[in-house]
Amino acid sequence: MKLSVIGCGYLGAVHAAAMASIGHSVVGIDVDADKIALLNSGRAPFFEPGLTELLSEALATGNLRFSTDFADAAAAEVHFVAVGTPQSKDGLGADLRYVNSAVDALLPHVAPGDVIVGKSTVPVGTAEGLAERITPTGAILAWNPEFLREGFAVEDTLRPDRLVYGVGDGAERAESVLDGVYHVALAADTPKIVTGYATAELVKVSANAFLATKISFINAMAEISEVTGADVTALADAIGMDARIGRRFLNAGVGFGGGCLPKDIRAFRARAEELGVGRSVAFLGEVDAINLRRRDRVVDLTTALLDGDVAGRKIAVLGIAFKPNSDDIRDSPALDIASRLAALGADVVATDPEAIENARRMEPDLTFGTVEEALTDADIVLLLTEWKDFTGIDPVWAASLVKTPLIIDGRNALPHTQWIDALWEYHGLGRR
Numbered sequence: 109m110k111l112s113v114i115g116c117g118y119l120g121a122v123h124a125a126a127m128a129s130i131g132h133s134v135v136g137i138d139v140d141a142d143k144i145a146l147l148n149s150g151r152a153p154f155f156e157p158g159l160t161e162l163l164s165e166a167l168a169t170g171n172l173r174f175s176t177d178f179a180d181a182a183a184a185e186v187h188f189v190a191v192g193t194p195q196s197k198d199g200l201g202a203d204l205r206y207v208n209s210a211v212d213a214l215l216p217h218v219a220p221g222d223v224i225v226g227k228s229t230v231p232v233g234t235a236e237g238l239a240e241r242i243t244p245t246g247a248i249l250a251w252n253p254e255f256l257r258e259g260f261a262v263e264d265t266l267r268p269d270r271l272v273y274g275v276g277d278g279a280e281r282a283e284s285v286l287d288g289v290y291h292v293a294l295a296a297d298t299p300k301i302v303t304g305y306a307t308a309e310l311v312k313v314s315a316n317a318f319l320a321t322k323i324s325f326i327n328a329m330a331e332i333s334e335v336t337g338a339d340v341t342a343l344a345d346a347i348g349m350d351a352r353i354g355r356r357f358l359n360a361g362v363g364f365g366g367g368c369l370p371k372d373i374r375a376f377r378a379r380a381e382e383l384g385v386g387r388s389v390a391f392l393g394e395v396d397a398i399n400l401r402r403r404d405r406v407v408d409l410t411t412a413l414l415d416g417d418v419a420g421r422k423i424a425v426l427g428i429a430f431k432p433n434s435d436d437i438r439d440s441p442a443l444d445i446a447s448r449l450a451a452l453g454a455d456v457v458a459t460d461p462e463a464i465e466n467a468r469r470m471e472p473d474l475t476f477g478t479v480e481e482a483l484t485d486a487d488i489v490l491l492l493t494e495w496k497d498f499t500g501i502d503p504v505w506a507a508s509l510v511k512t513p514l515i516i517d518g519r520n521a522l523p524h525t526q527w528i529d530a531l532w533e534y535h536g537l538g539r540r
């Protein structure tokens with residue numbers, strides 16, 4: 109099938125390459141000419157395991173190309189909209205200007221019977237409004253939310269847990285076209301839910317709200333553990349053994365960040381307020397607050413461990429990305445903590461296997477270096493993103509570099525007994 113993918117960021121670039129790899133003819137379109145040039149040369153504009161290989165293979169088959177010209181979408185019969193929906197500058201709600209401008213630019217190039225597929229995460233009700241604009245062209249709108257995780261984006265796109273199709277007018281055609289797009293996943297018995305626009309939009313934001321709530325729940329237990337001497341990791345293991353609860357997403361630490369969970373729970377709250385049902389998801393305000401308190405906790409603990417003043421003290425920050433296997437620094441707890449400590453006068457040296465370039469653009473005043481540069485003469489070490497490169501550090505070697513063997517494990521991810529045996533003063537979060 110012939111597809112266009114509008115917006116070639118984290119979601120769109122992976123989607124375009126993955127769809128081309130299963131035999132579709134795909135053009136990826138973005139307004140960012142630099143990004144398009146990189147993608148056309150087979151280089152990913154961000155770090156995502158497996159993406160470079162997938163891109164080069166797909167480009168070599170001739171099934172994939174990238175363009176800044178919306179007219180190139182005219183040859184396609186299915187058009188995915190995968191542009192960003194960031195938090196508005198002036199409130200909690202989603203900024204839909206990119207979705208609206210992408211649809212405006214696309215519409216002159218669609219033909220009757222084409223299917224426009226929304227993939228971006230949007231407030232409930234967005235699709236209904238877009239459908240009114242699309243219907244006069246004879247094209248059909250479907251909403252097909254995406255659940256991929258950064259770091260596993262290729263795998264998640266090729267082998268999703270489930271497919272959700274939100275359909276309205278032209279439902280039969282939309283479903284059969286999407287079945288054709290996802291023929292490989294469907295042949296592998298991937299479950300499919302066909303529903304209306306509102307449900308499809310809500311499935312996406314409620315899934316992220318649930319995940320965020322699970323993380324904040326365990327971080328609330330970490331707060332309680334900290335004052336009672338309990339160990340939140342043992343607690344998570346124990347409650348996670350109940351199959352109804354499950355152990356995944358119960359890792360306490362500096363909390364969630366990234367380009368999705370934080371902005372999606374805020375946008376959900378804002379939309380619910382608009383709909384007059386703000387109370388139904390008011391708890392997400394607490395989920396957000398618990399999450400942000402974890403960052404305060406690390407700043408406060410660091411200050412306390414450095415005798416009440418971080419000014420002039422060297423702090424090694426291990427990890428800048430919002431999670432391992434990604435160079436994404438959007439709303440990263442690690443970068444936020446590093447910047448706040450630097451603003452308090454600390455001599456912060458931060459390191460990350462992939463995110464330094466992005467972080468330097470956002471925080472030009474922060475100092476970045478190698479692991480060795482960060483650790484050398486440090487008064488305290490903060491592990492804030494649990495990359496294997498960091499969790500595998502030899503504590504004896506690290507102790508030989510620092511000024512004081514004092515560490516906060518902000519992800520409860522280190523083999524702490526090894527660090528304690530190597531004579532480190534170890535502090536987990538909510539962990540003894």
Ligand SMILES: NC(=O)c1ccc[n+]([C@@H]2O[C@H](COP(=O)([O-])OP(=O)(O)OC[C@H]3O[C@@H](n4cnc5c(N)ncnc54)[C@H](O)[C@@H]3O)[C@@H](O)[C@H]2O)c1
Pocket residue numbers: 114115116117118119120137138139140143190191192193206207209210213227228229230254255256257258367368
């Ligand atoms: N990143 C993820 O893991 C992920 C997963 C699932 C869903 N989502 C959702 O997917 C959407 C995109 O997220 P992302 O992380 O890829 O964002 P991103 O910021 O990485 O990418 C957005 C892209 O859209 C492009 N763009 C903006 N306006 C455009 C226009 N008018 N025409 C064409 N291109 C335009 C930008 O240049 C950019 O390359 C968001 O709604 C997000 O919530 C993201």
Ligand SMILES: O=c1ccn([C@@H]2O[C@H](COP(=O)(O)OP(=O)(O)O[C@H]3O[C@H](CO)[C@@H](O)[C@H](O)[C@H]3O)[C@@H](O)[C@H]2O)c(=O)[nH]1
Pocket residue numbers: 229254255256257258259316319323356357358359360361362363364365366367368369430431
């Ligand atoms: O037990 C846990 C699990 C995760 N996190 C943090 O939570 C954040 C989000 O992690 P994750 O969900 O793995 O990353 P994303 O790539 O942002 O993926 C989420 O957001 C995407 C965009 O909407 C969705 O598609 C995915 O299904 C959803 O998991 C990161 O900062 C993690 O460090 C924790 O603190 N504790």
